[in-house]
Amino acid sequence: MTTPPKGPVLFDLADGPAPSPAQAPPVPDATPLPEGAAMGTVAAVAAYRPSSLARWFWRLLGALLVTVISLAAWNFAVGLIAANPILGYAVAALIVAFLLVCTLIIIKELTAFSRLARIDALHRAADQALAEDDLEQARTLTDNLVALYKGREDTRWGRDRFAARKDEIFDAPALIHHAEAEILAPLDALAQREVEAASRQVAAVTAMVPLALADVAAALTSNLRMIRRIAEIYGGRSGTLGSWRLTRAVFSHLVATGAVAVGDDMLEPIFGAGLLGKLSRRFGEGMVNGALTARVGVAAMEVCRPLPFVARKRPSVRVVIRSALGGLFQSDKGSG
Numbered sequence: 001m002t003t004p005p006k007g008p009v010l011f012d013l014a015d016g017p018a019p020s021p022a023q024a025p026p027v028p029d030a031t032p033l034p035e036g037a038a039m040g041t042v043a044a045v046a047a048y049r050p051s052s053l054a055r056w057f058w059r060l061l062g063a064l065l066v067t068v069i070s071l072a073a074w075n076f077a078v079g080l081i082a083a084n085p086i087l088g089y090a091v092a093a094l095i096v097a098f099l100l101v102c103t104l105i106i107i108k109e110l111t112a113f114s115r116l117a118r119i120d121a122l123h124r125a126a127d128q129a130l131a132e133d134d135l136e137q138a139r140t141l142t143d144n145l146v147a148l149y150k151g152r153e154d155t156r157w158g159r160d161r162f163a164a165r166k167d168e169i170f171d172a173p174a175l176i177h178h179a180e181a182e183i184l185a186p187l188d189a190l191a192q193r194e195v196e197a198a199s200r201q202v203a204a205v206t207a208m209v210p211l212a213l214a215d216v217a218a219a220l221t222s223n224l225r226m227i228r229r230i231a232e233i234y235g236g237r238s239g240t241l242g243s244w245r246l247t248r249a250v251f252s253h254l255v256a257t258g259a260v261a262v263g264d265d266m267l268e269p270i271f272g273a274g275l276l277g278k279l280s281r282r283f284g285e286g287m288v289n290g291a292l293t294a295r296v297g298v299a300a301m302e303v304c305r306p307l308p309f310v311a312r313k314r315p316s317v318r319v320v321i322r323s324a325l326g327g328l329f330q331s332d333k334g335s336g
Contacts (some may be wrong), residue, residue, distance in 0.1 A: 026249050033147055116246070118148065119235065122306040129172050130310065138172035142179045145306060148184060148235050154190075158183040177311035184234075184307060191230045191304075193317050195297030196324035198226035201292030207283045219289055223247065226293070226298045234304045250300045287325060294320040 073095055081088030122144060129137040146162070149155040162182040169175045207219035227250060228243045295317050302314065 003249045017178065018078065109184060112241070113245075115235070116231070119306050123308060126176060126307045130176060130308075133172050133313075135170060135175070138175045139165055139166075142175055145179055145183060148306065152235075154186060155183055158186060173310070176307065180307050180311045183310065184305065186332070187233050188301070188312065188315070191233050191297075191301050192320060194226055194229045194233065195294055195301070195315075195320055198222045198297060199290040199294040199321065199324035202293045203286040205286075206289045207286030215289065219293065223293060223296055227304075230263070230297065230300045232305045234301075234306060246300070246303065250303055290325050291317075291321045294324055 070159070077088060077092045077095060079088075080091055111146055122141065125141045125144075126135065128134075129141055149159060157180075163178055165178060166175065167177055202215075202219050202222050205222075206215040208220070209215065224243060224247055227246050231243070232244055298315050298317050298320060304308065
């Protein structure tokens with residue numbers, strides 16, 4: 001058994017220069033890229049559809065609660081009238097006033113659903129007229145479209161321009177294209193500005209507010225407000241239930257098509273290569289959530305628009321993102 005040598009031990013390296021530390025491969029970054037968790041949560045909540053059993057549970061529970069509350073209020077009012085007629089009749093008048101307000105709210109919601117159904121009917125009629133190349137259907141469709149915007153001053157100029165030439169057009173697609181270009185063009189611009197504003201708001205709140213669930217709340221409220229404003233711009237003014245129905249329709253479409261994910265493949269062509277890897281975690285999340293909001297807004301424009309995008313191209317999501325978030329990215333880059 002040999003004793004180990006004392007002192008330093010020298011190892012004979014292979015021939016050639018020793019490798020330089022600069023030639024070592026870079027250490028991989030273990031930090032995951034931003035994925036837009038807030039918008040992913042919003043999409044999951046908005047697109048969630050409970051089972052039939054759960055829906056019937058909540059319907060029956062609501063009916064039971066309304067019945068119990070109504071009977072309790074009735075018995076309370078009758079007993080109070082017997083004990084103190086003046087006070088009892090006053091409480092009965094308050095109950096009647098409350099029921100009247102509830103009735104007005106129900107009428108408002110039903111009217112909102114009727115407007116949304118009217119928009120859907122125009123959209124389907126446009127698809128059918130284009131598919132069948134039917135001039136009579138196209139004329140009926142455009143007349144209904146003009147009637148939809150008859151009382152709106154912001155469409156008067158476009159309606160006048162459309163009326164000046166509609167009798168000269170004898171081709172169904174050309175007539176629909178003419179109506180789309182003259183009447184809906186300014187509304188498309190207004191809707192696109194709403195999408196850009198909502199995208200900037202969601203991006204800024206996500207990047208600057210580190211509170212838990214604050215980004216989810218901001219994304220949900222901003223997207224609900226954006227979808228409601230887009231519906232109002234296109235003439236489908238919606239109530240509370242109508243807005244939620246539109247939101248579910250938009251997010252269900254996005255979830256079904258797999259369009260609720262965005263990353264470097266979407267943002268790199270707009271702002272430069274390796275964008276998300278160069279940004280802070282919070283700012284990267286803000287950029288991704290803002291980009292997803294822009295995608296939701298463009299989908300909402302397709303859902304709420306009374307005519308499909310045919311003569312006019314659908315707004316490019318990348319163009320909307322560049323316009324909405326380009327200033328935020330440049331200002332952050334300049335401050336760094």
